[in-house]
Amino acid sequence: MTDLRTEIKEFLSSRRARIAPERAGLPAYGGNRRVKGLRREEVALLAGVSVDYYVRMERGSLTGASDGVLDALASALQLDEAERDHLFHLARQSRTPGGARRRRPAVTVRPALQQVLDALTDAPAWICNGRYDVLATNQLARALYSPVLADPRRPANTARFVYLNPEAAQAFFVDYDRIACDVAAKLRMEAGRNPHDAELIALVGELSTRSELFRQRWASQDVRLHRSGHKRLHHPVVGRLDLDVESMDLSSEPGLLLNVYTAPAGTAAADGLALLASWAAGQATEIRLI
Template sequence: MVELDRRAEIREFLRTRRERITPEQAGLPAYGGNRRVKGLRREEVALLAGVSVDYYVRMERGNLGGASDGVLDALARALDLDEAERDHLFTLARQGRAGGRGRRRAAPPQTVRPAVQQILDAITEAPAWVRNGRHDLIAMNPLGRALYSPVLADPRRPANTIRFTYLDPAARDFFVDWEQISRDAAAMLRLEAGDNPNDKALIELVGELSTRSEVFRQHWASHDVRFHRSGMKRLRHPVVGQLDLDYESMALPSEPSLRLNVYTAAAGTPAADGLKLLASWAVTEEAAAMTRDGTER
C-alpha cells in the first residue's frame, strides 16, 4: 500500500468511527434539531479528545505521524474504540512516523517447523490447525482436515478460510452464522492489512475478494476491525451435522505471524459426541485415501 492508501485508510477509519457515535452517547448536548452530519462533528471529537479543531482535522485527513501516544489515547477514548480498533489506530500512527512505509515484515511462511506439526498431531481429540494472518491454512491435524473438509474441497492451495467464506456457495451452509462470520472475516483481514500493508499476497487477496464479492466490498467499506482470539463457532458439517464448538486462537511465540487454532466441545454435549463421530469418519476417509493412492500407483 502506498502513502496515499495509508492516508485514505486513516481518514476513512476515523470518519466511520466518528459517525457511529451520537452526541448523547458521548455525553454531549445535541444543540439544534437539524444536524447535517451523521454522528459526531469534528469539533465535538476535538473537544472530547482535548485537542484543537484544526489538529483533529489534520489527523482525520490522514496525518497521524506527529500524534503522541497520549493524543492517540485521548482520541481512542473520545471515539470509544475497543481494543482492536485502538490497536489499529496506533498501528496506522506508527506507519505514519515511519514515513508511510509501514513495518517491513518477512513473508509469512507457507509451512511449519516439524515440531509445530508434532504439536498438531499430538492433539488427537480436537480439530487443530495453524494459519497465517491472511487466514491461509498451512498445517492441520487429521481432525482439523475432517472438520474443514468443505474448505479443503477447493483444490487451490493454500486453502483460505476467508476466500471460502465469500466465494464458495457451500460456506453459507457450513457456517451456521454466516452473516456474522463474513463480517468478522473482513474485519480481521482489515486489521491484518493495517499491520502488514506490504504483504503482496494479502493485497492480491483483498483485490480478488473485492472484484468477485459485493458482500465483501460492503463489509470492507465499513472499515471495521476485529481480533479473533476465542469464542464459539457453529458449523454444519456435511457428514456429522451441526457442531457448536468453542475455539481458541493462540499466537506461536517462535512464529509471530502464525496462529494455532483449536476447537473443542464440553464433555457430554452433542458437539462432543459429534467430534467423536467426526474422528471415526476421518479414520475411514484416511484409509480410503491410502487405498486409492495405492491403487493409482
C-alpha cells in the first residue's frame, strides 16, 4: 500500500475528477477545460477554504483540518457516507503519523460467539474481520461457503477467493463483477482505518501482485461500508440461492462482523437452504477455519 500522503492525494483528486462543474452548480466557462471534473480552486470555493489550503490538503496534508473543514470538504466533493468516513479516517491517521507495521495477534472467536452461531440452525451465519478472513461459522455457513473454504490456506479469505480463484468465484457469485468491486472497496476502507495492519498490507500486496483485476479495482480509490443487502449465489450442490444478508458490527469485538443469510419463507431460496441443511447434516467432516 502507498504512504498516507499519497493515499490522501489520490483519494481527493479522484473524487474531484468525477464531478462536472454543472453537477456542483458552477458555470463550466466553455468546453476547453484542462482538467477532468472540478478544478482545485472550485473545490476550495465550494468548501469555503482558501485555494492554498485546499492545495495543501490534496497534496496529502490533512494535519490540523478540523471536523468542520472536513465536513465542508465532504460536501463540496459530494462524498457518500463511506467516502466521508474514509476521509475522516485518513485525517485521523494524519494527526498521529508514523507507526510501525504491527502484526495483530491471531484472532480467535470467543466460545460464547460460537454458541450464538451454532444456535442459528436455519440460517447460514459467519464471523469475519475487515480483511475478509473467515474466523467462525455455523454448520450451514460451512456448507454454503464450501467453495470458499475449499482453499486449504487458513484462515480462509473471501477476497483471496474472489481475486485469486476467479473461475470458481464467478461460478459461485452470480453477480461476480459487483462482488469484486465491493470487496476491493471494503478492503480500501479497512486500510483507511488500519493502515499499519501488517496482515492487511500483505493481503493487498499479494492481490496486487497476482491479480490485474484487483489492481484496477484498487486504483479506483472507491470505498464501501459493510451493509445489509442481497446476495445471489450458485451453490454446487443445491443450485441458485437468492439470499438477504445482514452484516452487523460486533460491539464486544471491535473489527469483527457477524453476517447472517436468510430467505423469505415459501421462496425457492428458502427451500434451497432447507435442502442445504439436509446435505450439511450428512457431511461428517468438520472443516477447520483457523
